[in-house]
Structure formats: C-alpha cells, structure tokens
Amino acid sequence: MRPLAKLTHYEILDLCTGATPFEIRQAYKTALEAYSEDSIVIYSLFSEEERKEILARIEEAFATLINEKARSAYDQMLIQQGAMKEGSQYGSARKKLAAVGSNGSTDTASQSEGEKPRAGENPVVKEILSQEVLTGMDLKRLRTELGVSLEQIAEWTKIRPGMLRCIEEDQFNKLPSRLHLKSFLKAYVQYFHLNPESVVDRYMKRIQG
Amino acid sequence: MTSIWPIGGGKGGSGKSFLAGNLGIWLAKQGNKTLLMDADFGGANLHTMIGIPYQHKGLSDFLNKKVQTLAETVIETRIPNLFLISGAGNNLDTANMAYEQKMKVFRAIAKLAYDFILLDLGAGTSFNTIDFFLISDSGIFVTTPEPTSIENVYRLIRAVYARKIRQLFKADHFRALVKETEARAKGAIFNKPEYLLAVIKDLEPEKGKIVEEALRAFQFKLVLNQFRKQDHPKMGFLICRIIEKHLGLPMQFIGNIAHDDLVRDAVCQRVPFLDKYPHTQTAADLKKFCKHILEARSKGEGSGPAEEALEKAAKMDGNNGE
Numbered sequence: 001m002r003p004l005a006k007l008t009h010y011e012i013l014d015l016c017t018g019a020t021p022f023e024i025r026q027a028y029k030t031a032l033e034a035y036s037e038d039s040i041v042i043y044s045l046f047s048e049e050e051r052k053e054i055l056a057r058i059e060e061a062f063a064t065l066i067n068e069k070a071r072s073a074y075d076q077m078l079i080q081q082g083a084m085k086e087g088s089q090y091g092s093a094r095k096k097l098a099a100v101g102s103n104g105s106t107d108t109a110s111q112s113e114g115e116k117p118r119a120g121e122n123p124v125v126k127e128i129l130s131q132e133v134l135t136g137m138d139l140k141r142l143r144t145e146l147g148v149s150l151e152q153i154a155e156w157t158k159i160r161p162g163m164l165r166c167i168e169e170d171q172f173n174k175l176p177s178r179l180h181l182k183s184f185l186k187a188y189v190q191y192f193h194l195n196p197e198s199v200v201d202r203y204m205k206r207i208q209g
Numbered sequence: 210m211t212s213i214w215p216i217g218g219g220k221g222g223s224g225k226s227f228l229a230g231n232l233g234i235w236l237a238k239q240g241n242k243t244l245l246m247d248a249d250f251g252g253a254n255l256h257t258m259i260g261i262p263y264q265h266k267g268l269s270d271f272l273n274k275k276v277q278t279l280a281e282t283v284i285e286t287r288i289p290n291l292f293l294i295s296g297a298g299n300n301l302d303t304a305n306m307a308y309e310q311k312m313k314v315f316r317a318i319a320k321l322a323y324d325f326i327l328l329d330l331g332a333g334t335s336f337n338t339i340d341f342f343l344i345s346d347s348g349i350f351v352t353t354p355e356p357t358s359i360e361n362v363y364r365l366i367r368a369v370y371a372r373k374i375r376q377l378f379k380a381d382h383f384r385a386l387v388k389e390t391e392a393r394a395k396g397a398i399f400n401k402p403e404y405l406l407a408v409i410k411d412l413e414p415e416k417g418k419i420v421e422e423a424l425r426a427f428q429f430k431l432v433l434n435q436f437r438k439q440d441h442p443k444m445g446f447l448i449c450r451i452i453e454k455h456l457g458l459p460m461q462f463i464g465n466i467a468h469d470d471l472v473r474d475a476v477c478q479r480v481p482f483l484d485k486y487p488h489t490q491t492a493a494d495l496k497k498f499c500k501h502i503l504e505a506r507s508k509g510e511g512s513g514p515a516e517e518a519l520e521k522a523a524k525m526d527g528n529n530g531e
Contacts, residue, residue, distance in 0.1 A: 007454070011454070014450055014454070030443070030447070034447050034451065040354065040355075040441075040444070041359070041441075041444055041448050041451060042451060043359045043360055043363075044356070044360040044363055044364070045363050045451065
C-alpha cells in the first residue's frame, strides 16, 4: 500500500488545500461512508486492520482541518516541509478580517468575492441559480443535490429545523419578519459557500410581490 | 496511430464482450477502421455478440502456423470498417498458449494497422489475460456494482500492477524482492502488490521511483456496467479515487451504463444493442462511453505496443515469465 502515513490530511480526504469548511465536512462524510464496514466500494480491498487504520487517519484529518487553529498550524507545517504552497491555504485569497468572536459562524461571514465557491460549479446548482426567482423548493433541491441534511444546516446556523422546513416549503404565514427571514436565508446559503445576496434577493422577490 | 484497448473485468456477465462489441460497432460506423480481437482464448464469444455465425478461421490458425501472419486470420463483418479475429475455433492449446506464443501474438498485434484494436479479454488473472494490459498504456476495466464483481476487478487491477513491477526487474532480482516482501508481510505479493512497491522504495529508492512512474503512466478507465437506479451514484468515482489513493494507479471513471433487461434480449437475438434499442438510457450511456474512447485516441491514449515494452516483456524469462 502507498504508505498511509505519508498522505497529508488533505490527500486522505481527497481535498485541495484551499478547501472550505463545507467541503471538508462533505469529504469527511463521503470518506466515512466509503470506508465503512459494509461499504461495497472497498470490498475485498483491505484487511479489517487496514480499514481501521484508514478510518483513524480520516478522523485525525477531519479533526485537524475542521478546527481553524489546528488547521492553520498544520498548514504552516506543510508549507515548511514544502508539501504545500504558501498562499494556497483556505482564506489566503480573501482579505484578512479580524475574526471577532469564535463561535464558528464568523468564519464564513468574512468570505469575500476573491474566493470562488465551488458548490457553484455543480451543473444542477448552476441551473437552479440561473433562475430569476427562487422558491423554497429550489433551495431544497440545491441542498439535496449537495447531499446536506436539514439537521446539518440547523446545527451550523443555529436555526430551528422546523423554521428551515417552513422556508423550504414556502409556508409564508409561518415565516418571521422580513429582517429575520433575510438573515436566516443568508445563513442557509452561506453554509454552501454561495453568494448569499443574490439568492436571498431572489427568494424575497416573491414575498414582496 | 493504432489505439489499443484491452477490456477486462470480472467473471461472466460483467459486460466485457458486450462493451467491446458495441464499442467496436460504433467506432466502425463513425468511420474508424476497427479490429475486434477475441482475447478470451478459452471462452470466446465475441463473434456471437456482434452477430457473426461460427467461423473456423481465427487465432489458432496463426499459432498452428496454418497461416503466416496474424492479418490473415482477420475476418470481415457485415459492418464496413469492422473486422474480427475470432476465437470461436480456438483449441485447448490456444487457451493455454505458451509464453513464446503469446509474445508472438503481441509482436503480430503491433504490426497491424488499424485506428482501433479492441481486445476482449477473458475473466480471471491468468498471465495470458493480464499480460494484454501491458501492451498498451491504457485499458478499460468493467465491473458491475456488486461485491463479487468489484472483488474480481480489484484482483485484476492488482494482478496487472504486480505484473508491471515484475516486468521491470530481472528474474532473480524480482525473486529476492518477493522474498523480502513475504518476510515483512505474509501472502502479500499478489494479494497486496502495494507492499512489494513499499519494499522496493525502501531498499532501492531510485528503482522505486522508476516503478512508481511506470505505474503512473497507465491511463486506465473504469466503467460501471448494469447500473441500477438504487445504486450509489458516486460509486464509480469512489472506486477510482480509492485505487489512485491506495495503489497509486491512475484510474479514470468514465461512466455508468444503465441496467436494462433489453440487453439480454439483444444478445439473445444476436443483434447490436445500439441498433436495436437506440432510444434507451443504456444506449445513451453506451454512446457516451464510445465517444470517450474516441476522444481518448485523439489525445494519444491507447498507444502501443511500444517496441521497448514488448522487448521487456519478451525478456521476462523463465517459467512463463514468472
């Protein structure tokens, strides 16, 4: 086997060094599935011992990369070893804004136009985002296409799953004030690293009209 | 330039002959001079797949010196531009051809002038199967989304991997490396040739780099056949990534081919599926697959057999090259 120990955390999870937290979560989920005990895609390829070793590496990689501080320390180490290029780390393209508060949600708030969201390259997502008006159903399709559960978004945005469901089901009578709804939508869209303004506006259009 | 495509996979039913036959017909109809060669020497049935009745003329004639050149064993089909070397008349000697004979076939293939040569390989990992993967820099692996088929294809890929390494060493040198690998991890050689590479890299870093480069030079493709709606949509991608990550072998996923009961229908009637059922999802998938291979040739893939590679293969001395 190509020595597992020599693969970087990024290689273990099939990520590029500039991967967003969203991409890291997705890759982690995919990896767990692929290397699970009953996974068909690795059938007969590894011994049980090897499989557990790989899973341990996946856990380690995820735990490091999803933690902002640990990740930046790890990136520095890779850069020093010459295994990673200076400037290729996540967020290096955007303006360095002082991260105020560290509850995680400020992280994406500082994302600028300099960083191209890769979820936007998915053809289905592209098609959805090319529409003039966006419905709750569109948001749901987008979310499903990217393989994210409502609960995952709820956990990250701290918005109740019930509220998110109302947004996706266009239950206008149950939605909060415009101001709140806008901020909820923004958080929802940011989870996918898509440009929030254009999506939020196109959802809100229907409520105005 | 002749583009050579070995097509291999698991046991009967994974779709090797089905894909080879339909790919051959499609390429020929696009104006490419295409040769289908039935390289399943003991279980030939490619002729049936493309609707050609039993033909006595075939590879055996060349090996038995009934004819002087491999080109003389080629038969025309009803489809313009499509030619076949049938295995229908193969005898047991052909199925178990000796090493020198196999080399003779390889050299003869190299002399044929076609746009495409498609080699429909047999199941299993006998040397007479896997060595055909060493005469081109590319190849197509076919599997269905079932554990049995996936197990077979992994085994085949590892066998090709081990065989490629073998090709790069002299016999006693290789034996010593095998011994060292066995000492470190029992039963690893053909089940886990990755360990062999690790040993080489450890003991002879320079040679290790050469081996890694040789493995990385392959441009293998993976096709997931008989794909059903409930199967994991990313399965093919995942398999390829896993092979790249853990074996260091480039493996490109080139698509699913939808399962359709009509395939059986077409096979039973011995008519090309693409002609009979052109408006099915399966036909659309097949066309995509064919187009991919056509484009791959324009990028220079499938080139070979390089003289050099053949010479190396020919030098694999002793005991059927092993």
